[in-house]
Structures are given as structure tokens and as C-alpha cells.
Amino acid sequence: MNTMEISSSLEDYLEVIAEIIESNxxxxxxxxxxxxxxxxxxxxxxxxxxxxxSLIRYQPHSPVTLTARGLRxxxxxxxxxxxxxxxxxxxxxLSESEADDFACKAEHILTEKYMExxxxxxxxxxxxxxxxxxxxxxxQHLPTLGGKENDLISLDQLPLGREAMVVNISENLPGLKKxxxxxxxxxxxLQMEGRAPFGDLIRIRVMESRLSMREKDAANIWVRPxxxxxxxxxxx
Numbered sequence: 001m002n003t004m005e006i007s008s009s010l011e012d013y014l015e016v017i018a019e020i021i022e023s024n025x026x027x028x029x030x031x032x033x034x035x036x037x038x039x040x041x042x043x044x045x046x047x048x049x050x051x052x053x054s055l056i057r058y059q060p061h062s063p064v065t066l067t068a069r070g071l072r073x074x075x076x077x078x079x080x081x082x083x084x085x086x087x088x089x090x091x092x093x094l095s096e097s098e099a100d101d102f103a104c105k106a107e108h109i110l111t112e113k114y115m116e117x118x119x120x121x122x123x124x125x126x127x128x129x130x131x132x133x134x135x136x137x138x139x140q141h142l143p144t145l146g147g148k149e150n151d152l153i154s155l156d157q158l159p160l161g162r163e164a165m166v167v168n169i170s171e172n173l174p175g176l177k178k179x180x181x182x183x184x185x186x187x188x189x190l191q192m193e194g195r196a197p198f199g200d201l202i203r204i205r206v207m208e209s210r211l212s213m214r215e216k217d218a219a220n221i222w223v224r225p226x227x228x229x230x231x232x233x234x235x236x
């Protein structure tokens with residue numbers, strides 16, 4: 001049997017055992033059960049399976065220790081988890097708990113081939129000078145994604161000075177192709193720049209373009225306003 005081929009569940013056990021040993025210098029079945037939120041019989045079965053694969057040394061009522069092979073595999077699993085958590089938290093801007101949860105799921109399906117690519121991508125985004133604008137974009141706009149449907153408003157309701165992301169454009173919008181050619185498409189960011197004192201015209205900025213349209217036409221465009229922070233409130 002290949003000792004490196006273990007289930008995702010056993011990988012979780014091995015990872016937790018390594019964490020407990022690092023923290024407490026020893027790991028007992030009770031500690032493992034509490035950490036994973038599972039029953040004592042489940043822990044016993046998992047420890048027996050890991051022991052059979054020569055990944056741990058296990059005797060009932062005695063501390064669990066890792067073999068050299070088990071330690072190497074545990075380090076690989078923990079490294080995958082750390083890389084994925086970092087990617088979800090720092091690049092995709094998820095909360096710490098969300099990043100940790102998704103890392104737990106993703107770490108079991110990544111081989112070293114894919115892991116190397118995640119590391120290269122994360123390093124490039126975080127460190128390369130030519131990725132500075134991308135980092136700024138991700139920092140500003142990713143936290144605004146994933147809101148509830150009732151966060152959406154029609155463009156004609158967007159307050160003056162506020163930024164928003166385009167979520168949906170009705171096919172009934174007059175001049176749809178013209179606006180699309182100017183950058184007004186699903187996912188683009190825009191800002192409400194002004195309203196005509198008389199009449200129903202509004203003026204918006206999309207990338208480097210400034211567009212004017214009638215309010216009743218803007219009602220065909222649904223946007224999600226950018227979450228206000230101390231930084232972007234200064235620009236409003």
C-alpha cells in the first residue's frame with residue numbers, strides 16, 4: 001500500500017495531530033477528538049488506519065507520535081493549507097474564517113503541480129511591481145462582490161459620487177451596443193458624476209469614458225454600490 005495515498009479525512013487527522021504536537025509537545029486521542037469535533041471511536045479508527053500506513057505510532061492510552069514519513073506528509077498537508085488560506089484571504093479578500101474553511105476543502109484536491117502554480121500566482125500578485133494596479137483593483141473591488149440580491153439598485157438611484165459595479169443590463173436599454181463599446185458591460189465599475197439640474201440626464205464615468213444617459217434608460221441597469229470605507233468616503 002502506498003502510504004502517501006490516504007483519504008481526505010485521514011489527511012485532516014494527520015494535520016491536526018501535527019498541530020497538537022507542535023503546540024503541546026504531545027497528542028492524545030481526547031485532544032484530537034476535541035479539535036476535530038468527532039467521537040472517540042472515530043478517532044481510534046482513524047489512528048489505527050494511520051498507524052497501519054506507518055504514518056504515526058499509536059498505542060491506546062499513550063500519546064500519539066508521528067513517524068518521520070508521517071511528519072513529512074503532515075508538513076506537505078499543512079503547507080497546502082497555508083498556501084490556500086493565504087490565497088483566499090489575501091488575494092480573494094475572504095474573511096479569515098471563510099479562507100480557513102475553503103482551504104480545508106481545497107487542500108485535499110491539490111497536487112504539487114497545481115500547488116506550485118497557486119504559489120507562483122500568489123507571489124506574482126503580492127510582490128511584482130507590475131501587479132500594483134491589480135492589487136489595488138482587488139483590494140477595492142473584491143470586498144464588494146457576493147452581496148445579497150437586495151443590495152442591488154438601478155443606476156438611476158445611485159447617489160452622486162458613489163461607485164458601483166454593473167451586475168445586470170437589460171436588453172431593453174436603448175443604445176446597448178454603443179454603451180458596451182464604451183465599457184459599460186457586466187462587471188464594469190462606474191461612478192455617478194452628476195445630474196442635470198433640469199431634465200432627466202445623468203452623467204457617469206466608466207473607466208476613462210464619461211457617458212450621459214436619460215434616467216429612465218439608466219433604470220434598465222442594475223448595479224451593486226461599492227461598500228463605503230474611510231478611504232473611498234473621502235472621494236465621495
